[in-house]
Amino acid sequence: MTLDIDHLRSWTGHTETMADTVTLAPLRALTATLDRDDAPAHGDPVPPCWHWLYFLPVARQSEIGPDGHPRRGGFLPPVPLPRRMWAGSQIEFHAPLRAGQAIERLSRIEDVKLKAGRTGPLVFVKVRHEIRADGALAIVDQHNIVYRDLPAEGEPAPSYTPAPDDAQWQRRIVADDVLLFRYSALTFNGHRIHYDRRYVTQVEGYPGLIVHGPLIATLLLDLLRRERPGAQVRHFTFRALKPLCDIAPFDVCGRDNGDGSVALWSRDAAGHLTMDATALLA
Secondary structure, eight states: OOOOHHHHHTTTTOEEEEEEEOOHHHHHHHHHHTTOSOOOOTTOBOOTTGGGGSSOOOOOGGGBOTTSSBOSSSSSOOOOOSEEEEEEEEEEESSOOBTTOEEEEEEEEEEEEEEEETTEEEEEEEEEEEEEETTEEEEEEEEEEEEEOOOOTTOOOOOOOBOOSOOSEEEEEOOOHHHHHHHHHHTTOOOGGGTOHHHHHHTSOOSSOBOOHHHHHHHHHHHHHHHSTTOOEEEEEEEEOSOOBTTSOEEEEEEEOSSSEEEEEEEOTTSBEEEEEEEEEO
């Protein structure tokens, strides 16, 4: 496959503005999905990273590509590599969103890079989102998106990093079809790797349905909320290191570093580190 990286880089600087309202229904639904009973009421602060419930993609059905995402070439560059994953984010929380607020998001393509990976080309796209609530800056969320080719037949399995064994807190998560469906529905995410078992196993070559990266990140922060109620997160960074599938339960883990930061990570059933995160507290 030939990649015209100069053409893809021409998307750098593209912007998009969207408006929304922090409505209550998605907040109640995510609260239930996380097995909680403390949904925010009107005027209450929204937990960190629940802003992903808003500014959802609403492409027409005729504009959906074969993977369930909107066809490429709109706001995001038309990278022809078939596998697309949210590789991580760096998020600054300047002020909490509150239920009922009017919000606006300005998005900008910051960078497009081509790198040579172990199994072929990788294209990295960095997107900066600035979210304002009632006109004031509330959140800066920088997404790192990676595109890669499908694995070649007979390709050896990559090696993975063992997860830390010094968790102070941990919680077992059963990522069944219902959990993945509910989160896909909440975020209007049509990506077939999260619900179409035939597609994810036969086309993209994964062993099972993929647990959403932002869902794992949300579960990590939810663990922090359970163990440190009232903690105020001012910065959160996460990196997805290995896909998590629904074929076995996984653990979300955490440790208070004692310096105002909290280490958070997810661990699969084989003990591999699948997501690594750090939360800085106010």
